[in-house]
Amino acid sequence: MRTLLTIITLSLALSIGRAQQPALRQDGYAPELVNLQNEYRKALDAYYAPFDRAKSDEERQKIRLDPKKDPSRSLIPRFQALSRRAAGTGTGARALLAIIEIDRSDAPTSSARRALDDLIAGYCGTSIMEEMVETLRYVPRCLGRETVLTGLRRIIARSSIRAARAAALLNIARITLDDSETTEAGRFEAKKSLERLRKQFADTRAGRAADHALFELDNLQVGMTAPDFEATDEVGRRFRLSEYRGKVVVLDFWGFW
Secondary structure (H helix, E strand, O other), rough: OHHHHHHHHHHHHHOOOOOOOOOOOOOOOHHHHHHHHHHHHHHHHHHHHHHHHOOOOOHHHHHOOOOHHHHEEEEEHHHHHHHOOOOOOHHHHHHHHHHHOOOOOOOOOOOOHHHHHHHHHHOOOOOOOOHHHHHHHOHHHHHHHHHHHHHHHHHHHHOOHHHHHHHHHHHHHHHHHHOOOHHHHHHHHEEEEEHHHHHOOOOOOOHHHHHHHHHHHHOOOOOOOOOOOEOOOOOOEEEEEHOOOOOOOOOOOOOOO
């Protein structure tokens, strides 16, 4: 199986003279996609409402939802129809991504797998591909880890968008590191990939994210001493984390994004 380092080497060796990226078509379909997504969320809330109404864990354990009433069954065809009408636009790509996110079938011919194929075939050379790749990291549980990794490798091989290739490389490493079954050799390989990504794609979002990922690997793993920092507590007093060494400390980081 092709290794992460081999993938990076191949991606860096791709011809600089690739064809100019095709432009996305003018997009007037965005409101339709928003309405469809809102409809899906409301239908999903209604589908899972029995769990919200249950007053105890015992009640929740007795609930049995009818898979035939899962809103994805009725709404996926509408997302598919929109993706066809909006083909070549940003909305067309996002409609395909929505299918990947909501389809929970693990069948080899699932709507999600077909949508991934269509996304790569139709948008690999467009500017929206970086956005698509960044989201694909979060769907292995739907498509399966190997299906997503294979799709990311296809994007590396086919895309003319440097930032999209970098994002695909980053997410291959992330998925590998997030998998509890990854061997130490696999983790070492992923780390080397991140180091090369940081060096070769430093001008991309993925290259900068690789820098953060490497800091986490080197400093924020279970059993490591937390990096020291200075902050302000709730009454305005400045403190350093090291002041509490030897004590049980719970840190609550929060913010708005």
